[in-house]
Amino acid sequence: MSRLTVAQALVRFLAVQETERDGRRERLIAGCFGIFGHGNVAGLGQALHQYQELLPFHPARNEQGMVHVAAGYARQKNRLSTFACTTSVGPGATNMVTGAALATINRLPVLLLPSDTFATRTPHPVLQMLEVAHDATVSVNDCFRPVSRFYERVQRPEQLIPAALEAMRVLTDPAETGAVTLALPEDVQAEAFEVPDAFLEPRVWTVYRQPPAPEALARAAGLIRGAKRPLIVAGGGVIYSEATAALREFVDATGMPVGETMAGRGALLSDHPLSMGSLGATGAAGANRLAHDADVVIGIGTRWSDFTTASHSAFQDPGVRFVNVNVAAFDAGKQSGLPVLADARVALEQLREALAGHRVDAAWEERAASESKAWAEEVARVVSGNGDQPGPPSQAQIIKEINDAAGETGVVVCAAGSAPGDLHKLWRARDPAGKSYHVEYGYSCMGYEIPGGMGVKLAAPEREVYVLIGDGSYLMLPGELVTAVAQRVPIVVVLVDNHGYASIGALSRSVGSAGFGTLYRFSENGSVPLDPASTEVLPLDLAANAESLGAWVIRARTIEDLRAGLAGARGAAGPVVIHIEADRYQGVPGYESWWDVPVAEVSEEESVRAAREAYERDHAQQRQYLRSWNE
Ligand SMILES: Cc1ncc(C[n+]2csc(CCOP(=O)(O)OP(=O)(O)O)c2C)c(N)n1
Numbered sequence: 001m002s003r004l005t006v007a008q009a010l011v012r013f014l015a016v017q018e019t020e021r022d023g024r025r026e027r028l029i030a031g032c033f034g035i036f037g038h039g040n041v042a043g044l045g046q047a048l049h050q051y052q053e054l055l056p057f058h059p060a061r062n063e064q065g066m067v068h069v070a071a072g073y074a075r076q077k078n079r080l081s082t083f084a085c086t087t088s089v090g091p092g093a094t095n096m097v098t099g100a101a102l103a104t105i106n107r108l109p110v111l112l113l114p115s116d117t118f119a120t121r122t123p124h125p126v127l128q129m130l131e132v133a134h135d136a137t138v139s140v141n142d143c144f145r146p147v148s149r150f151y152e153r154v155q156r157p158e159q160l161i162p163a164a165l166e167a168m169r170v171l172t173d174p175a176e177t178g179a180v181t182l183a184l185p186e187d188v189q190a191e192a193f194e195v196p197d198a199f200l201e202p203r204v205w206t207v208y209r210q211p212p213a214p215e216a217l218a219r220a221a222g223l224i225r226g227a228k229r230p231l232i233v234a235g236g237g238v239i240y241s242e243a244t245a246a247l248r249e250f251v252d253a254t255g256m257p258v259g260e261t262m263a264g265r266g267a268l269l270s271d272h273p274l275s276m277g278s279l280g281a282t283g284a285a286g287a288n289r290l291a292h293d294a295d296v297v298i299g300i301g302t303r304w305s306d307f308t309t310a311s312h313s314a315f316q317d318p319g320v321r322f323v324n325v326n327v328a329a330f331d332a333g334k335q336s337g338l339p340v341l342a343d344a345r346v347a348l349e350q351l352r353e354a355l356a357g358h359r360v361d362a363a364w365e366e367r368a369a370s371e372s373k374a375w376a377e378e379v380a381r382v383v384s385g386n387g388d389q390p391g392p393p394s395q396a397q398i399i400k401e402i403n404d405a406a407g408e409t410g411v412v413v414c415a416a417g418s419a420p421g422d423l424h425k426l427w428r429a430r431d432p433a434g435k436s437y438h439v440e441y442g443y444s445c446m447g448y449e450i451p452g453g454m455g456v457k458l459a460a461p462e463r464e465v466y467v468l469i470g471d472g473s474y475l476m477l478p479g480e481l482v483t484a485v486a487q488r489v490p491i492v493v494v495l496v497d498n499h500g501y502a503s504i505g506a507l508s509r510s511v512g513s514a515g516f517g518t519l520y521r522f523s524e525n526g527s528v529p530l531d532p533a534s535t536e537v538l539p540l541d542l543a544a545n546a547e548s549l550g551a552w553v554i555r556a557r558t559i560e561d562l563r564a565g566l567a568g569a570r571g572a573a574g575p576v577v578i579h580i581e582a583d584r585y586q587g588v589p590g591y592e593s594w595w596d597v598p599v600a601e602v603s604e605e606e607s608v609r610a611a612r613e614a615y616e617r618d619h620a621q622q623r624q625y626l627r628s629w630n631e
């Protein structure tokens with residue numbers, strides 16, 4: 001027994017947790033990010049100071065940002081390691097709610113330690129406390145409940161022990177993982193108790209590879225054997241389970257084409273003849289044409305988001321059936337599919353054996369291979385820009401430069417704006433482990449890019465990390481650049497400035513609303529200017545802004561400047577920001593796809609009425625996927 005405060009016991013505990021998969025071990029909690037206030041300065045602040053050698057502490061600039069660092073790190077580590085994040089009470093705590101939602105939606109482990117108001121309640125109402133007159137057990141931290149996979153408020157010191165153990169279990173369970181929140185009242189953090197030695201001893205959390213039930217495997221093999229036009233949809237689960245080699249072997253053995261989700265992009269090398277690239281709303285032409293006709297769709301490690309299914313319009317065969325390989329029963333049950341509850345790698349290996357000697361119809365395979373080739377040519381065309389036309393380069397050209405600079409192992413990090421869709425279509429994945437493409441598109445959270453990229457670099461210092469960020473996203477959360485400067489994290493941030501929200505501007509035009517409110521401009525009478533043709537932009541200098549935060553800034557005007565900047569940024573000792581203007585209106589087109597964004601049913605505006613008509617036509621393509629796998 002040792003007499004320790006709750007915070008001291010927690011820090012000592014976190015420092016000795018490990019994960020293990022396939023016999024490889026690593027630290028579960030790599031360190032702790034934090035911002036101190038009265039809620040945690042004497043509790044966790046004191047403990048982290050005392051045990052600096054055991055659990056490294058990293059000061060952050062914004063609580064949301066530090067959760068993004070943890071999420072980016074966890075994703076790069078295939079969910080086997082993450083960071084803890086400590087905050088004060090009140091605003092510091094609730095600043096983490098967005099980060100928690102992002103982690104939970106993307107199924108990424110992050111450990112959140114918001115401080116809470118006094119368990120004793122004696123000094124209440126304490127600074128920054130929300131008073132709920134009818135329910136004294138409520139605090140602002142209850143906002144974490146819906147966005148956490150495990151939540152507990154530790155009201156007594158002894159409660160730390162079961163809470164901490166349960167937290168580790170959820171963090172390391174691939175089916176349950178997400179944000180885990182332990183709310184720590186400020187008085188309880190500093191309270192001492194007798195801590196059993198066993199609680200402080202090293203503990204290993206094994207991540208087992210769950211094999212599929214034999215019946216499920218047999219049924220899946222039967223369905224696939226009977227398929228005339230099968231299509232694999234590779235999701236993030238393929239990459240997290242390190243199943244990219246198993247996927248390649250499966251594809252080589254069976255001749256089945258593969259489309260990829262946002263999280264699964266890069267699961268198969270882009271040059272593979274059966275790699276169809278991106279699928280769905282931001283999908284490649286060939287991938288979407290195959291999806292249209294597929295009769296059996298094998299989803300592996302996907303949560304079937306609306307971008308993947310093109311809002312339930314991608315798969316049009318009236319008899320289409322789904323096989324869902326997933327560690328989470330919740331996802332395995334979607335689309336009336338045959339659930340194959342299993343680790344992606346084991347399932348792919350066993351399916352390959354069960355299908356030994358089987359190969360898809362030659363015509364289907366040939367069609368896929370020719371679509372894959374045609375798509376590579378289309379990508380090459382789109383990224384080559386528009387010749388010698390004056391004006392800033394297109395985003396597609398910028399993506400090509402980053403793709404070339406990244407080579408085989410560089411990682412592109414992105415989250416919101418027009419870049420994720422463009423990247424999904426255009427990125428040529430060249431890393432056999434599938435780790436070159438890191439687009440956070442579960443929450444598509446503006447502001448994730450810089451801290452998320454920092455997390456990636458901390459997890460994989462040997463890789464070059466390229467953060468692709470729009471001016472809008474940059475303005476949401478530039479502060480973590482300071483953290484990257486302070487910690488000398490050499491990420492390369494390519495800041496694409498098109499003076500506003502180009503993606504939402506295009507979306508607004510497509511629903512008939514003329515890009516309303518999406519350009520950065522001076523307001524008129526407290527409102528946005530009514531003249532959509534007005535081109536006067538705000539005198540913002542985001543390059544100077546980045547410079548003022550301590551980053552090394554390169555101002556690129558041409559695509560050649562960008563290329564030179566990317567080459568020059570190599571080997572920098574801290575973050576480099578390459579600022580470049582991009583053409584606001586020269587977007588990458590959509591290919592054989594649709595995304596359900598509802599259009600006003602009635603309007604005085606002709607443009608809206610026209611958009612509504614188009615919407616109703618497209619909407620008729622929406623399907624419910626009700627045919628059961630065993631029909
Ligand atoms: C936190 C947050 N708020 C709002 C949105 C909705 N949204 C998606 S993209 C976008 C604009 C992004 O602008 P920018 O980063 O400049 O990229 P661009 O669209 O110009 O490519 C907005 C407002 C979001 N995804 N995240």
Ligand SMILES: [Mg+2]
Nearest residue numbers: 470471500502
């Ligand atoms: Mg922009």
